[in-house]
Amino acid sequence: MSNITVEELKEKAIQLRQTAVTMVYHAQSGHPGGSLSAADFVTALYFREMNVNPEDPEWADRDRFVLSKGHVAPIQYAALAHRGFVPMETVKTLREYKSPFQGHPDSKKCPGIDISTGSLGQGLSCAVGMALAGKLDKKDYRVFAVIGDGEAQEGQIWEAAQSAVKYKLDNLIVFLDDNGLQIDGPTDEIMPNLDLEKKFEAFGFTTKRIDGHSMEEILETLDEVKNVKDGKPKCIVCNTIKGKGVSFMENVVGWHGKAPNEEEYEKAMEELARGLNA
Amino acid sequence: MIVLNKAPYEQKATREAFGDEIEELGKENKDIMVVDADIGGSCKTTKFMNAVPKQHVNVGIAEQNAAGMAAGLSTTGKIPFVSTYAVFGSLRMAEQVRQEVCYPNLNVKIACSHGGLTPANDGGSHQAIEDMGVYRTIPNMRVIMGADYNATRKLVRQAAEIYGPVYLRFTRDKVPVIYDENEEFEIGKAKQLKEGNDVAIIANGDTVCLALEAAEILESKGVSVKLLDMHTIKPIDHEAIIECTKIGKIVTVEDHNILNGLGSAVSDVVAEEGNTRVRRIGVQDRFGESAPYEKLLEINGITVENIVNTAEELL
Numbered sequence: 001m002s003n004i005t006v007e008e009l010k011e012k013a014i015q016l017r018q019t020a021v022t023m024v025y026h027a028q029s030g031h032p033g034g035s036l037s038a039a040d041f042v043t044a045l046y047f048r049e050m051n052v053n054p055e056d057p058e059w060a061d062r063d064r065f066v067l068s069k070g071h072v073a074p075i076q077y078a079a080l081a082h083r084g085f086v087p088m089e090t091v092k093t094l095r096e097y098k099s100p101f102q103g104h105p106d107s108k109k110c111p112g113i114d115i116s117t118g119s120l121g122q123g124l125s126c127a128v129g130m131a132l133a134g135k136l137d138k139k140d141y142r143v144f145a146v147i148g149d150g151e152a153q154e155g156q157i158w159e160a161a162q163s164a165v166k167y168k169l170d171n172l173i174v175f176l177d178d179n180g181l182q183i184d185g186p187t188d189e190i191m192p193n194l195d196l197e198k199k200f201e202a203f204g205f206t207t208k209r210i211d212g213h214s215m216e217e218i219l220e221t222l223d224e225v226k227n228v229k230d231g232k233p234k235c236i237v238c239n240t241i242k243g244k245g246v247s248f249m250e251n252v253v254g255w256h257g258k259a260p261n262e263e264e265y266e267k268a269m270e271e272l273a274r275g276l277n278a
Numbered sequence: 279m280i281v282l283n284k285a286p287y288e289q290k291a292t293r294e295a296f297g298d299e300i301e302e303l304g305k306e307n308k309d310i311m312v313v314d315a316d317i318g319g320s321c322k323t324t325k326f327m328n329a330v331p332k333q334h335v336n337v338g339i340a341e342q343n344a345a346g347m348a349a350g351l352s353t354t355g356k357i358p359f360v361s362t363y364a365v366f367g368s369l370r371m372a373e374q375v376r377q378e379v380c381y382p383n384l385n386v387k388i389a390c391s392h393g394g395l396t397p398a399n400d401g402g403s404h405q406a407i408e409d410m411g412v413y414r415t416i417p418n419m420r421v422i423m424g425a426d427y428n429a430t431r432k433l434v435r436q437a438a439e440i441y442g443p444v445y446l447r448f449t450r451d452k453v454p455v456i457y458d459e460n461e462e463f464e465i466g467k468a469k470q471l472k473e474g475n476d477v478a479i480i481a482n483g484d485t486v487c488l489a490l491e492a493a494e495i496l497e498s499k500g501v502s503v504k505l506l507d508m509h510t511i512k513p514i515d516h517e518a519i520i521e522c523t524k525i526g527k528i529v530t531v532e533d534h535n536i537l538n539g540l541g542s543a544v545s546d547v548v549a550e551e552g553n554t555r556v557r558r559i560g561v562q563d564r565f566g567e568s569a570p571y572e573k574l575l576e577i578n579g580i581t582v583e584n585i586v587n588t589a590e591e592l593l
């Protein structure tokens with residue numbers, strides 16, 4: 001998919017946002033805020049960067065994707081549906097009985113999910129394990145992990161980070177969705193993270209802070225870090241806006257885990273569509 | 279004589295009972311504290327936070343730290359309630375609670391919403407089906423789930439009044455308010471809802487209302503049912519179970535894995551003391567999945583119909 005243009009990727013990101021919001025609307029439950037903040041880099045990964053095959057989701061040499069902040073499953077599900085891992089109709093079954101789209105990612109039920117998540121702080125350790133296995137098996141695959149800024153309050157994140165450094169996992173690329181909000185309020189009030197870029201750097205990662213809604217910057221940064229075989233894991237700290245793309249959800253704590261009603265849904269879809277036609 | 283409300287019942291989630299009672303307790307006693315882990319809104323501690331902000335701590339998404347800090351706070355006489363979802367409050371912080379709360383026998387309460395299958399559409403990752411079992415095996419811990427809003431308020435208050443570790447579990451979803459608001463409850467003492475001598479049904483938490491309905495159906499068919507609400511599975515009410523062994527037939531019902539929950543706790547007593555058959559209704563040692571709560575109960579046979587049929591099979 002590497003010949004896709006930046007403009008096409010930007011459009012794709014909007015489509016994924018629409019699909020994610022549609023899913024949550026249909027289910028009348030789920031997490032729109034953090035899905036929308038992660039939409040741009042998730043799009044870049046699934047539609048340009050990652051070597052994955054919808055025909056063979058368990059292909060041994062594929063790049064891995066671990067959604068450590070598993071509650072934003074709708075954005076990963078949107079990517080999986082648009083990439084053809086599951087039929088598009090699956091979108092209407094989020095959180096329903098027997099759906100591959102469980103409330104939180106479930107590797108037993110959904111093709112393209114490399115490991116089940118949902119309890120915060122744990123996925124990064126699994127990503128570290130996958131990256132270490134890649135090194136041990138002399139494989140070229142890379143492991144991409146997405147963590148939240150609230151999630152970074154879990155001690156296990158830092159246990160995972162030190163292991164990634166010890167084992168020189170330069171095949172691990174972490175996207176940190178630094179949207180500044182968690183459930184009970186702004187991260188700075190609930191439990192200040194201070195500077196997450198510096199924290200990961202102090203642990204021994206190569207770090208970079210970027211605008212997580214600039215497709216250009218996301219792609220440039222990926223190109224810059226992805227093939228550097230310097231024995232250091234990478235952490236891309238993304239400045240993002242929770243709810244990005246839907247004006248009334250942007251930066252509003254209450255949209256962490258709430259479904260839009262019909263009117264809100266229509267407004268959201270309309271606003272997102274305007275982005276498409278811009 | 280026990281006073282029960284009449285159907286149609288008012289419906290209320292028991293996490294609301296925790297929120298209401300802890301606010302009262304906090305206003306009455308400045309040593310009562312809440313330690314939240316970024317889900318205070320959902321666990322209903324916001325009113326406490328607003329009423330007595332100095333007694334409220336939010337540690338962010340860091341449950342293990344919450345448990346350890348609560349242990350430290352309790353060493354000077356404070357009475358912290360750690361509040362999170364049951365799956366995190368039992369499993370994520372299990373070792374901190376064992377090591378720093380139960381082993382030194384400190385006065386810390388773990389108070390958790392989203393018990394059992396009630397976080398239904400969140401999926402299997404969020405449904406706590408092992409929590410009561412985990413805590414039942416740790417010395418010094420008491421393990422409690424009230425059947426409704428009124429029972430839960432009373433049990434939260436008692437948990438605050440007695441010294442030592444307590445695990446309290448609440449529902450995310452609404453359940454019928456079956457008890458009158460003046461009913462009294464005692465930790466460790468089963469509540470007898472019906473006296474009978476053909477079969478005993480022992481239930482707890484959100485399944486008590488199902489057991490009550492089943493008992494009424496059985497009675498209408500001429501079966502005499504003894505019905506117990508075993509809100510405390512540890513310390514378990516030995517005496518009440520021994521009474522049931524005189525009938526010789528017990529059906530247990532719980533929104534928890536049938537391994538190591540209420541059914542196991544009852545069977546432990548029966549195995550040592552009575553010549554009795556026990557049938558356990560509950561989660562069939564399988565993970566949950568996203569589905570409506572009622573569907574999840576049905577998949578596991580936690581239904582009025584299955585309670586009736588199981589009791590009849592034993593007769």
Ligand SMILES: Cc1ncc(C[n+]2csc(CCOP(=O)(O)OP(=O)(O)O)c2C)c(N)n1
Pocket residue numbers: 033034035037069071072118119120121147148149150151152177179181182183242256315316317339341366370
């Ligand atoms: C261990 C654990 N504790 C609590 C929760 C409940 N929870 C779900 S999302 C969330 C907030 C996450 O904040 P953040 O990581 O910043 O994600 P985002 O804002 O991007 O949605 C919490 C506390 C959980 N899923 N796992």
